[in-house]
Amino acid sequence: MWRDLTWQNFWRDERFLRVFGQVVFVVVVLVVGRFLYVNMYTALEQRSLLPDFGFLNTVAGFDIGEVPSFIDYSGASPNKMAFLVGLVNTLRVSALGIVFATIVGVIVGTARVLPNPLARGLATAYVEFLRNVPLLVLLVFWYRGVFIVLPRLAETPLVWGRQDLPDGKFRAWLILSNRGMSMAWPVGTESWPAYRLWLWLAVLAAVAVYVGLTWYARRTGRAPLTLVWAVAAFFAVAALGFLVVQATTGQAPLRWAVPQVKKRLVAGGLKLSPEFLALLSGLVIYTGAYIAEVVRAGLQAVSKGQIEAARALGLTTFQTLRFVVFPQALRVIVPPLTSQYLNLTKNSTLAVAIGYPDLFNVAGTIFNQTGRSIEVIVIIMGVYLSFSLITSAFMNWYNRKIRLVER
């Protein structure tokens, strides 16, 4: 292809220029990258601050407000445990955030295309308002304007299912105050280990039902609600196991841990701090608005003719949605939805503004106590990068699964 290239005017040859441009680009990137690296390295070397990850094993020496119950963390734990606590806190808020934001987004997004003007108007107002307010402002609003101005625990907390105790104190199924929300939560009793086997059985049953129904659907051409039946199978076996364990050991495998006011704090049950609630609310409401737009775009991308054709074939409304609208809408929805999930995870770093101990917040403290800024930043970047890559790998897999199969 280069045969007719001459030395006289090769710089005007488009084929040459194309390659030349790329070479120049690579060289510029390498030079800039090397400059940045050398600059950092020499500067750090001068101050004898060269990267050293030994601090991960030294004692952290600070407390963290929210430690997941399955992690044994105290101030005497090493820094890597503190990182782990932050990591789990981030995962917790991100995972819940993604689930709730999707629910909010689907409801609002669907409402945006409904014929009902009230529903559509409300949904539009919601989206337009929330997309145009910075997330940080929302978080501070939820924290300072909602959760910490709830009635004080010592005065008149909002309670549900109050039970007075003989010593003048009380417990309740749900206690909501400016110290957060505590609610009754099942905890395992002594017969729990026996019950755990039943739960595995229930999972197996669910998988069996799922596989069986998929096979049945493929063979007969019918379309049973596979996932619904699988979940039902799980709960059926789990409930059966509960009764069997209770009958054989004389003790229910689970009991309710009911929150109770202890001095100035609430003990027992599932405790959600105001910081967590504010962060979760902010992320859900904000990302929900974006997801609503993604959902709306997906629904509107399905041409009207498809729906009319489905109706003409005698499909019910539900069947039209399930077999015609959603499969096509999903193909449009999933790629931008992935971005929203990634955004939500990354936006959770704003937790630092309202004191929720997520990874970024805890890492900030570690960096302060140890002075190891570069190392801490590298760890933070690595963690969020892995989160994002894992999320997007999963979503890409799902996207491939639902895309149009051309034969």
Place this chain on the structure above:
Amino acid sequence: MTRKFWLILALLAVVALALAACGGSGGEQAAATQAPAEAATEEAAGPATGYGSTLAAVKERGYLICGVNSKVPGFGFLNEEGKYEGFDIDFCRAVAAAIFGDPEKVEYRPLSAKERFTALQTGEIDVLIRNTTWTLTRDTEVGGNFVHTTFYDGQGFIVRKDSGIETLQDLDGTAICVQTGTTTEANLRDVLDANGIDAEVVVFDDVEAGWAAYEEGRCDAYTTDKSGLVARRTMLKNPDEHMIMDVTVSKEPLGPMVRHGDDQWFDIVQWVVFATFYAEEAGVTSQNVDQVRETATNPRVRSLLGLEGDLGKKLGLDNDWAYNVIKYVGNYEEIYNRNLGPDTPTYIPRGLNSLYTEGGLLYAPPFR
């Protein structure tokens, strides 16, 4: 088509550059409220390291860059008129007076607890005077050197008067708010552990958010250095409803911090601090310094004021460096009373921060 595209791209680039330029100068002005405007253009590319490099860079630049707090009344606070004031600020002014003979030649960089060490390490600031506790780690790994302590402090707790919390043990079963990136955070854990206290610790990055949470009752107590408690108490809605508990749980020597690697700069900041101590000891004030300079006979006072010897030259400064500090900023007592004295809302009894002659810890080596 393509030509139009490139034209638009070029236009966009020009607009972006113009905006960046506006933003840049605006930002400089905002940051350099009290610095000479013309000097705000040159920024050192990297941190000055090595003997004498910091002073040279500061002189070349024409003003000092001081890392400060802007949120603690009495120590470092941005007041309603947009001016910085406070105990720490006065030491920034003293260093500027020693170098330039003009206490106004300072640019203040308000820093959070978390940002401060990075700012010092990278050379963004020349000196950090921001209620920073002297610890071994900070003196070594963090890459800084602490000069002599200017304020001996200790960590305490503020609680609501009607909460009935009086002793450390009463903190069991409470929620305590604390700011991140501080020695306070680590001290708190030590205290709680040592006394077997079970409390919920809520950590805030932003000092404002932490105090707001305390004020709304999210926490039963807020803990930080007592000086900080005294100062912030004045900013609460009803200061009288709150009290500072009568316990001190740590040693918090607060003082200026400089970068590793420039001993001359360390000496300058160190001796500016000593000059304020010694001036108080010798009874030299900003009011009488001119008169003392005329009449002084004590050889130590004479060399302090640059009448004898060449102490200034040894620091790389003019011989009237200490005179300028006293003349324009004052001695330690004046600095203290101006910001933390009985006539201020942030009154803190001098306690350990008295001269050694009065039972305190302030003791300056001889000026010879």
